[in-house]
Amino acid sequence: xxxxxxxxxxxxxxxxxxxxxxxxxxxxxxxxxxxxxxxxxxxxxxxxxxxxxxxxxxxxxxxxxxxxxxxxxxxxxxxxxxxxxxxxxxxxxxxxxxxxxxxxxxxxxxxxxxxxxxxxxxxxxxxxxxxxxxxxxxxxxxxxxxxxxxxxxxxxxxxxxxxxxxxxxxxxxxxxxxxxxxxxxxxxxxxxxxxxxxxxxx
Amino acid sequence: xxxxxxxxxxxxxxxxxxxxxxxxxxxxxxxxxxxxxxxxxxxxxxxxxxxxxxxxxxxxxxxxxxxxxxxxxxxxxxxxxxxxxxxxxxxxxxxxxxxxxxxxxxxxxxxxxxxxxxxxxxxxxxxxxxxxxxxxxxxxxxxxxxxxxxxxxxxxxxxxxxxxxxxxxxxxxxxxxx
Numbered sequence: 250x251x252x253x254x255x256x257x258x259x260x261x262x263x264x265x266x267x268x269x270x271x272x273x274x275x276x277x278x279x280x281x282x283x284x285x286x287x288x289x290x291x292x293x294x295x296x297x298x299x300x301x302x303x304x305x306x307x308x309x310x311x312x313x314x315x316x317x318x319x320x321x322x323x324x325x326x327x328x329x330x331x332x333x334x335x336x337x338x339x340x341x342x343x344x345x346x347x348x349x350x351x352x353x354x355x356x357x358x359x360x361x362x363x364x365x366x367x368x369x370x371x372x373x374x375x376x377x378x379x380x381x382x383x384x385x386x387x388x389x390x391x392x393x394x395x396x397x398x399x400x401x402x403x404x405x406x407x408x409x410x411x412x413x414x415x416x417x418x419x420x421x422x423x424x425x426x427x428x429x430x431x432x433x434x435x436x437x438x439x440x441x442x443x444x445x446x447x448x449x450x451x
Numbered sequence: 452x453x454x455x456x457x458x459x460x461x462x463x464x465x466x467x468x469x470x471x472x473x474x475x476x477x478x479x480x481x482x483x484x485x486x487x488x489x490x491x492x493x494x495x496x497x498x499x500x501x502x503x504x505x506x507x508x509x510x511x512x513x514x515x516x517x518x519x520x521x522x523x524x525x526x527x528x529x530x531x532x533x534x535x536x537x538x539x540x541x542x543x544x545x546x547x548x549x550x551x552x553x554x555x556x557x558x559x560x561x562x563x564x565x566x567x568x569x570x571x572x573x574x575x576x577x578x579x580x581x582x583x584x585x586x587x588x589x590x591x592x593x594x595x596x597x598x599x600x601x602x603x604x605x606x607x608x609x610x611x612x613x614x615x616x617x618x619x620x621x622x623x624x625x626x627x628x629x
Contacts, residue, residue, distance in 0.1 A: 253567070253614055253617050253618045254586065257567065257582055257586045257614075258587070260571060261571075261582075261583060261586055262587065264485065264486050264489070264490055265482045265483075265486050265587060267485075268482040268485035268486070268490075268492075268495070269481070269492050270478060270481075271477045271478055271480075271481045271496075271499070272496075274500065274503060275469070275470050275473050277496075277500050277503075278473075278503045278507055281500055281504050282504065282507065282508075338575070340575070340577055340605070341532060341535070341576060343532070343533075343600055378601060378602070379600055379601070416529070416532070416533050417529060420501055420502070420505065420527075420529045420530030421525070421529055421530075422525070422600055423600045450602070450605060451604045451605050451608050
C-alpha cells in the first residue's frame with residue numbers, strides 16, 4: 250500500500266480508538282421521535298404558506314416564466330448561503346439533473362420549518378448523479394417575480410429548463426425527500442454549463 | 452417502565468428487533484460517525500441518532516434488508532454530507548505549496564502525520580466520507596458507490612483527488628539533510 254494510503258488508514262484508526270462509548274441510543278431515538286411527533290402536530294400551520302404558494306401557481310398569477318434566463322435561478326425563501334456553487338462544491342450534491350418544469354404540487358420533502366418549498370415536477374433530459382428515469386419531483390423554493398428583458402416574469406415556471414442539484418433533505422438516499430439547493434446550484438440550462446456538470450460528475 | 456420500542460417493530464418472530472440492532476451495532480456506528488466528524492463527539496452522536504431514527508421509522512423494511520448496518524451507514528454518511536453543506540465553513544481544500552512542508556527535521560515523520568491529519572479534516576465532506584469508508588470501514592468502491600448513492604467512477608475520482616492532495620503536501624522523498 251502506498252505511504253499516503255497507509256498514513257490515512259493509520260490516522261483514521263487512531264481517531265476511531267478515541268471514540269466514546271454510546272450512551273442510551275434507544276432512549277435518545279425515543280425522545281427524538283416524541284419531539285418529531287409534536288412538530289408534526291404543529292406542522293399544518295407552517296404548511297399553509299406553502300399550500301398558498303401552490304394555489305397561486307396553479308390559478309395564477311398569469312406572468313409567464315423567464316425565457317432565455319442565464320445563471321442562478323431567483324427563488325423565494327430567506328436565509329444566507331452556507332455554501333456557494335462552484336465546480337468544487339457541485340460534487341457535494343447527491344443528485345443532479347437537466348430537466349424541464351412540467352408542473353407544481355405540494356412539497357415532497359416534509360415539513361419541519363425552514364424555507365417555504367413547492368414540489369416541482371420535471372421531465373428529466375439527463376441525470377448527472379443520483380437518479381434515473383424520465384421524471385422526478387423535487388422541492389424548490391418558490392419562483393418569484395423578476396424583471397427580465399424589460400418584462401415582468403416568474404423566475405421559473407412550466408417550460409423552464411433548469412440544471413438542478415441538491416440532496417435528500419433529511420439524509421438518506423439522494424431522492425428521499427429531495428430538495429434542490431439554492432445559491433447557484435439550481436440554474437438556467439445552457440449547453441456549456443451542462444457539459445461542465447457532466448464532466449464534474451464523471 | 453416505558454413501553455419498549457420493539458413491541459411494534461420486528462417482534463420476536465425470528466427477526467432482529469430495533470433494540471437488538473442498536474445494542475449490536477451502536478458502538479460501530481458511533482465510531483464511524485466520530486471518524487467522519489474528525490472527533491466531534493456531539494456531532495457524531497447527532498448523526499447516529501439521525502440514522503437510527505430513520506431506521507426505526509422504516510424498521511420493518513430495514514430489518515428485512517440484507518444488511519441493516521449498511522442501511523444505517525448510508526443514512527449516516529449522507530446526513531454527514533448534507534450537514535457539512537449546511538454548516539458555515541471556513542474550511543478550504545488544502546493547496547500544497549510548491550516547496551512542500553519546509554526544512555526536514557528529526558520529527559519529520561510526526562510532523563507529516565500531523566499535516567495529513569489536518570488535511571483530512573479540511574477535505575470536503577464527500578471526499579472525507581469516501582476516504583473514511585475506504586480506509587476505515589474497509590469498503591470496496593462498489594460498496595461505497597451503493598452506500599453513498601454515487602457512481603463508482605465518482606468514488607474513484609473523488610478518492611484519487613483527495614489522495615493527490617495529501618500526497619502533494621507530504622515531504623518529498625530523498626530530500627537532503629541540513
